[in-house]
Amino acid sequence: DGGITQSPKYLFRKEGQNVTLSCEQNLNHDAMYWYRQDPGQGLRLIYYSQIVNDFQKGDIAEGYSVSREKKESFPLTVTSAQKNPTAFYLCASSIDLNRPIYEQYFGPGTRLTVT
Amino acid sequence: RKEVEQDPGPFNVPEGATVAFNCTYSNSASQSFFWYRQDCRKEPKLLMSVYSSGNEDGRFTAQLNRASQYISLLIRDSKLSDSATYLCVVNTGRRALTFGSGTRLQVQP
Numbered sequence: 001d002g003g004i005t006q007s008p009k010y011l012f013r014k015e016g017q018n019v020t021l022s023c024e025q026n027l028n029h030d031a032m033y034w035y036r037q038d039p040g041q042g043l044r045l046i047y048y049s050q051i052v053n054d055f056q057k058g059d060i061a062e063g064y065s066v067s068r069e070k071k072e073s074f075p076l077t078v079t080s081a082q083k084n085p086t087a088f089y090l091c092a093s094s095i096d097l098n099r100p101i102y103e104q105y106f107g108p109g110t111r112l113t114v115t
Numbered sequence: 116r117k118e119v120e121q122d123p124g125p126f127n128v129p130e131g132a133t134v135a136f137n138c139t140y141s142n143s144a145s146q147s148f149f150w151y152r153q154d155c156r157k158e159p160k161l162l163m164s165v166y167s168s169g170n171e172d173g174r175f176t177a178q179l180n181r182a183s184q185y186i187s188l189l190i191r192d193s194k195l196s197d198s199a200t201y202l203c204v205v206n207t208g209r210r211a212l213t214f215g216s217g218t219r220l221q222v223q224p
Binding site for chain 2: 033035040041042043045048058088090102103104105106107108109111
């Protein structure tokens with residue numbers, strides 16, 4: 001089955017620790033994205049990547065870092081510099097950023113709680 | 116002004132009712148429009164794309180009005196299973212989609 005996997009589903013960390021969220025896709029999609037969702041709010045773009053070894057900041061990149069060493073994988077690191085890291089993190093992918101019309105497909109998400 | 120704006124609701128409707136949501140967007144150069152559905156504590160899932168000519172999928176109809184910069188979603192014969200948050204999604208010109216905050220629908224028996 002093709003799809004996007006994120007792990008773990010729930011993650012608990014102490015304040016001051018960096019944490020890396022996993023995102024893997026086997027859809028052969030070029031573009032991948034990370035969003036954050038807070039309760040009762042919409043999705044906010046953290047980072048996105050069009051191709052391997054290239055990524056761009058989204059609207060709320062401060063305190064986050066990413067890498068794209070493989071087409072299938074786009075891990076997100078939440079650093080200790082992120083002021084309010086507790087949130088629902090969603091990874092998505094789409095066929096090609098250069099197409100004018102494209103839909104995104106989402107993984108099941110990771111709920112991060114930092115105390 | 117937000118790039119994509121939606122009425123947060125909630126819209127509480129009885130089973131069988133027809134309900135409509137609107138969404139406005141600010142960038143007149145936007146080319147791609149979608150409605151996504153998000154169930155509580157789950158990931159968003161694509162419900163339907165919105166084309167200039169409008170499109171229909173069963174009980175769901177989506178319309179685009181470029182002149183007024185809004186898109187709409189009409190749900191006919193509401194089912195209990197339609198209860199969810201509906202996200203309006205627009206390509207606002209950069210290489211990523213912009214999501215509205217969502218409209219919550221609660222269908223009641």
